[in-house]
Amino acid sequence: MRNEEFxxxxxxxxxxxxxxxxxVEQAMNYSLLSSGKRIRPLLIKTACEDMMVxxxxxxxxxxAIELFHTASLIHDDLPQIDDSPLRxxxxxxxxxxxxxxxxxxxxxxxxxxxxxLSQSPADPRVKTLLLTHFSRATYEVLIGEALDxxxxxxxxxxxxxxxxxxxxxxxxxxxxxxxxxILSERFQLIEKFTKLGSVLxxxxxxxxxxxxxxxxxxxxxxxxxxxxxxxKPTVVSIFGVHKAKDFADKLLEGxxxxxxxxxxxxxxxxxxxxxx
Amino acid sequence: MRNEEFxxxxxxxxxxxxxxxxxVEQAMNYSLLSSGKRIRPLLIKTACEDMMVxxxxxxxxxxAIELFHTASLIHDDLPQIDDSPLRxxxxxxxxxxxxxxxxxxxxxxxxxxxxxLSQSPADPRVKTLLLTHFSRATYEVLIGEALDxxxxxxxxxxxxxxxxxxxxxxxxxxxxxxxxxILSERFQLIEKFTKLGSVLxxxxxxxxxxxxxxxxxxxxxxxxxxxxxxxKPTVVSIFGVHKAKDFADKLLEGxxxxxxxxxxxxxxxxxxxxxx
Numbered sequence: 001m002r003n004e005e006f007x008x009x010x011x012x013x014x015x016x017x018x019x020x021x022x023x024v025e026q027a028m029n030y031s032l033l034s035s036g037k038r039i040r041p042l043l044i045k046t047a048c049e050d051m052m053v054x055x056x057x058x059x060x061x062x063x064a065i066e067l068f069h070t071a072s073l074i075h076d077d078l079p080q081i082d083d084s085p086l087r088x089x090x091x092x093x094x095x096x097x098x099x100x101x102x103x104x105x106x107x108x109x110x111x112x113x114x115x116x117l118s119q120s121p122a123d124p125r126v127k128t129l130l131l132t133h134f135s136r137a138t139y140e141v142l143i144g145e146a147l148d149x150x151x152x153x154x155x156x157x158x159x160x161x162x163x164x165x166x167x168x169x170x171x172x173x174x175x176x177x178x179x180x181x182i183l184s185e186r187f188q189l190i191e192k193f194t195k196l197g198s199v200l201x202x203x204x205x206x207x208x209x210x211x212x213x214x215x216x217x218x219x220x221x222x223x224x225x226x227x228x229x230x231x232k233p234t235v236v237s238i239f240g241v242h243k244a245k246d247f248a249d250k251l252l253e254g255x256x257x258x259x260x261x262x263x264x265x266x267x268x269x270x271x272x273x274x275x276x
Numbered sequence: 277m278r279n280e281e282f283x284x285x286x287x288x289x290x291x292x293x294x295x296x297x298x299x300v301e302q303a304m305n306y307s308l309l310s311s312g313k314r315i316r317p318l319l320i321k322t323a324c325e326d327m328m329v330x331x332x333x334x335x336x337x338x339x340a341i342e343l344f345h346t347a348s349l350i351h352d353d354l355p356q357i358d359d360s361p362l363r364x365x366x367x368x369x370x371x372x373x374x375x376x377x378x379x380x381x382x383x384x385x386x387x388x389x390x391x392x393l394s395q396s397p398a399d400p401r402v403k404t405l406l407l408t409h410f411s412r413a414t415y416e417v418l419i420g421e422a423l424d425x426x427x428x429x430x431x432x433x434x435x436x437x438x439x440x441x442x443x444x445x446x447x448x449x450x451x452x453x454x455x456x457x458i459l460s461e462r463f464q465l466i467e468k469f470t471k472l473g474s475v476l477x478x479x480x481x482x483x484x485x486x487x488x489x490x491x492x493x494x495x496x497x498x499x500x501x502x503x504x505x506x507x508k509p510t511v512v513s514i515f516g517v518h519k520a521k522d523f524a525d526k527l528l529e530g531x532x533x534x535x536x537x538x539x540x541x542x543x544x545x546x547x548x549x550x551x552x
Contacts, residue, residue, distance in 0.1 A: 024422030080375040099356040104422045115411040124400035135391035146300030146380045
């Protein structure tokens with residue numbers, strides 16, 4: 001399936017997940033159905049196609065990861081955490097629905113992600129493996145987020161920042177890249193692909209830092225320049241823009257070479273398109 | 277196993293779940309390891325024993341439900357939601373760790389609950405059923421919480437309040453009472469026990485409302501008298517104390533009779549002990 005066609009179907013399925021009847025589900029849909037780039041679902045799609053996974057098995061993890069990712073953005077944007085009033089090109093969830101409903105909407109999307117994944121048509125043995133890896137990955141993200149908050153305003157060693165990135169952003173990327181190995185039951189590859197996904201997460205976060213430092217708000221669709229304002233230690237704040245860019249390029253090159261060796265052509269192409 | 281012995285082992289296992297290395301995990305343990313009554317884990321234990329479930333299978337759902345329940349208490353107590361500074365006899369999580377870490381700690385405990393449940397030694401087919409019911413139950417709780425917030429300061433019909441209770445408190449109770457049927461693979465009983473658990477949740481919430489209206493803070497171990505102050509419509513605010521007490525007694529009696537018919541002796545005894 002072409003990525004564009006996948007995205008169309010994906011967004012339709014996303015729309016049908018939550019039947020809006022009350023305020024919290026309205027808040028959930030508000031954030032979920034905004035114009036996200038759906039990078040993680042697409043990465044699951046390409047990783048699964050590269051591993052010849054049955055098309056019917058791709059939707060549930062793809063939907064689950066977008067639900068969880070949206071939840072983490074809502075909580076991140078709260079005034080109590082990153083205080084970002086803008087997300088995906090429009091006011092953040094708490095700006096529209098209030099802090100109480102933004103907290104609850106984030107919770108709801110997290111829980112819904114597990115409900116959706118538990119409804120996967122995969123074989124029970126594969127499904128439990130999927131749920132195990134998903135729960136670990138999402139917990140990693142949470143710990144990474146919390147370390148990010150804990151480090152704010154403090155100076156940190158590069159190694160600690162990279163470890164934080166590998167959790168905060170690498171957690172979900174690991175699940176994406178490993179999902180193909182899990183669903184195709186090539187269990188010996190799970191660990192390898194989890195590690196590569198984690199490096200990919202670091203790369204993606206450094207690129208995000210660069211965007212935050214350089215780009216304008218309109219292009220980013222979210223509040224920018226906040227890392228510096230909040231006193232967040234980042235790879236950019238340690239390396240400077242040029243060295244950070246070099247570092248990111250090298251990380252990506254390393255991961256793409258490894259995926260290439262495994263014949264992950266669609267994944268490699270998709271990642272290259274993100275790097276432009 | 278006697279309930280006291282179960283509780284001792286349960287608390288030991290709970291202590292070993294999260295290895296405190298950073299601030300958010302400290303906040304998670306702070307709330308998790310306080311002196312909760314562990315009513316939901318005990319209800320799982322009795323429901324499973326009544327259904328002759330293998331003892332090794334009881335721990336994971338029992339731990340998972342306590343992790344999730346604690347998460348929901350932390351988020352409930354936040355200034356943005358119920359604003360309760362006292363919980364389980366000591367300062368609430370956000371009072372000690374700040375609102376940012378309380379939000380993240382709640383998230384972390386929710387995610388950990390799924391991680392723990394996904395590590396259950398149950399047969400994959402049973403485990404996926406367990407995860408399906410757990411994710412539905414926890415999502416119900418979240419919707420119930422959100423309806424509670426949405427209804428605050430408004431007058432509501434009794435039927436709407438009861439529906440909210442059946443989600444907010446009935447969600448987890450349903451999972452508890454159904455867990456025995458799931459783990460003993462008596463699948464035809466799951467739906468019945470889920471419904472009975474939901475009524476049990478209404479009963480428990482009305483008793484909680486009565487406590488909030490009548491008891492003192494020291495005995496309750498949490499902030500009381502808040503329902504009225506916050507303008508929350510409750511069964512007590514509609515019925516008054518005496519009629520609400522009657523209503524609760526009749527609900528419990530009905531559920532106990534049904535459980536009695538199924539030979540759920542330990543469950544009946546445990547619920548009776550809660551009613552004293």
